[in-house]
Amino acid sequence: xxxxxxxxxxxxxxxxxxxxxxxxxxxxxxxxxxxxxxxxxxxxxxxxxxxxxxxxxxxxxxxxxxxxxxxxxxxxxxxxxxxxxxxxxxxxxxxxxxxxxxxxxxxxxxxxxxxxxxxxxxxxxxxxxxxxxxxxxxxxxxxxxxxxxxxxxxxxxxxxxxxxxxxxxxxxxxxxxxxxxxxxxxxxxxxxxxxxxxxxxxxxxxxxxxxxxxxxxxxxxxxxxxxxxxxxxxxxxxxxxxxxxxxxxxxxxxxxxxxxxxxxxxxxxxxxxxxxxxxxx
Numbered sequence: 001x002x003x004x005x006x007x008x009x010x011x012x013x014x015x016x017x018x019x020x021x022x023x024x025x026x027x028x029x030x031x032x033x034x035x036x037x038x039x040x041x042x043x044x045x046x047x048x049x050x051x052x053x054x055x056x057x058x059x060x061x062x063x064x065x066x067x068x069x070x071x072x073x074x075x076x077x078x079x080x081x082x083x084x085x086x087x088x089x090x091x092x093x094x095x096x097x098x099x100x101x102x103x104x105x106x107x108x109x110x111x112x113x114x115x116x117x118x119x120x121x122x123x124x125x126x127x128x129x130x131x132x133x134x135x136x137x138x139x140x141x142x143x144x145x146x147x148x149x150x151x152x153x154x155x156x157x158x159x160x161x162x163x164x165x166x167x168x169x170x171x172x173x174x175x176x177x178x179x180x181x182x183x184x185x186x187x188x189x190x191x192x193x194x195x196x197x198x199x200x201x202x203x204x205x206x207x208x209x210x211x212x213x214x215x216x217x218x219x220x221x222x223x224x225x226x227x228x229x230x231x232x233x234x235x236x237x238x239x240x241x242x243x244x245x246x247x248x249x250x251x252x253x254x255x256x257x258x259x260x261x262x263x264x265x266x267x268x269x270x271x272x273x274x275x276x277x278x279x280x281x
Contacts, residue, residue, distance in 0.1 A: 017085040022093070023113045024049075024063075026078040029104040031144050031255065036069045036078065045069070045105060049080065052100035056093065057086030066119035066262045067126065070214070072254030074145065077261040079119050119262075125189060125269045126211065127260040130204040130220040130252060139200075146201070147220075147256040153202065153227030155195055161226045161233035162191040165219060172243040174222070176214025176251065184243075186210050190273045193223065205260075205276055207269070218245075220252035 026049065034042030038050070046063060053061040066079040088096060093110035101107070131146040133139050138148040168187040175184060188208040195202050204223060206216050222239075225231040230249065239247050263269040 017087070019115065020084055020086075020090075021081060021113050021115045021117060022084060022090060023079065023081045023111050023117070023119075024093070024107050025109040026080060027076050027106050027108055028074060028078065029144065030069060030072055030074045032104065033071065035071045035073070036065055036067065036075075045075075045078070046080075048102060048105055052097050053082060053084075055100055056088055056096045057084045059084065059086055064119060066123060067259055069257075069259055070254055073257045073259070074255075075259040078259055079262050079264075081113070081117065081119055083115075122264045123262060124266050125207055125209050125263040127205060127207045127263070127272060128211070128216045129258050129260045130206070130216060131256045131258070132202040132204070132220075132224070133200060134195075134202050135200040144255055145258070147224075147253050149224065151228055153224065154229065155193060155202070155227070157229075157233050158193045158223045158227045161223055161236060162193055164233060164236040165191045169240050170243060171212055171215055171240075173239050173245060173247055174215045174218040175212040175245060176218065177245055180213070182212055183210075184212060186212070186215070189269070190276050191219070192276050194279065207273060207276075214251050217252040217254065217257055218248060220256065221250050222248050224252065225249045 026045070028045055030045070032043065034044050036045045038044050038046040046065065049063055050061050053063065061082050061084060063080040063082045067075070069075055069078070090110050090112045094107050097107050132153070133142070133146040133148045134153050136150050139146070166188050168185065170184050171186050172184040186208055188206060190205065190207040192205040193202060194205070204220050206219060222231065225248070226233050261272065263272065
């Protein structure tokens with residue numbers, strides 16, 4: 001009886017504590033997960049974060065994410081928020097979560113934000129990076145994070161294709177099959193292909209105002225087909241017009257894709273585009 005009364009007293013005290021809104025920056029290796037979003041069956045990033053945060057805050061926690069990465073996809077800059085009446089100082093959160101999260105999920109930053117701040121309402125754009133190891137021999141130390149292609153890719157043709165993908169288009173052709181209905185008209189602010197100094201690792205940078213299911217992986221698959229000479233870059237306007245997923249080749253594997261950054265200010269978005277342009281000049 002005394003224990004029940006004590007529990008009620010603790011609950012009442014918690015109810016009178018001020019509600020806080022906390023924003024986290026999260027990085028993860030998505031290889032062993034069924035994606036970001038919580039599912040009835042399967043291990044997910046969201047579920048792992050909510051279990052760990054519920055322990056730290058001593059109350060049930062639900063998080064709200066900025067992006068829903070697919071199974072096997074990684075993130076360097078996933079943004080999530082949650083409400084809590086817990087007392088833990090925000091400066092202690094990252095350290096407290098280290099021992100509760102799996103080693104392939106890390107909270108890199110935590111900060112308190114206004115109660116009305118919601119990640120999906122504030123997004124100005126996102127950047128995804130798709131990595132390809134283009135060499136006869138694979139790199140076993142990084143194979144969880146790239147698509148290995150043995151045949152040499154024609155970088156110049158891929159760059160010309162990137163220019164045709166930029167701008168505002170109907171991306172129905174690039175939408176994954178069995179995806180939920182969504183507005184297919186998106187704007188890509190920058191699409192860039194870069195080769196490292198060693199000439200083996202190729203990165204595709206895609207910055208846009210929004211993305212359809214499998215859209216970036218389908219763009220990566222198309223650029224590879226252009227680089228292999230299977231599709232001519234001049235066909236891209238026709239591919240947009242066809243609005244048919246069957247008009248392009250296979251979807252690039254999940255392990256090469258990473259959510260690189262989510263932009264919440266126009267200034268930061270333009271800075272990132274400018275940085276990409278400077279590297280290409």
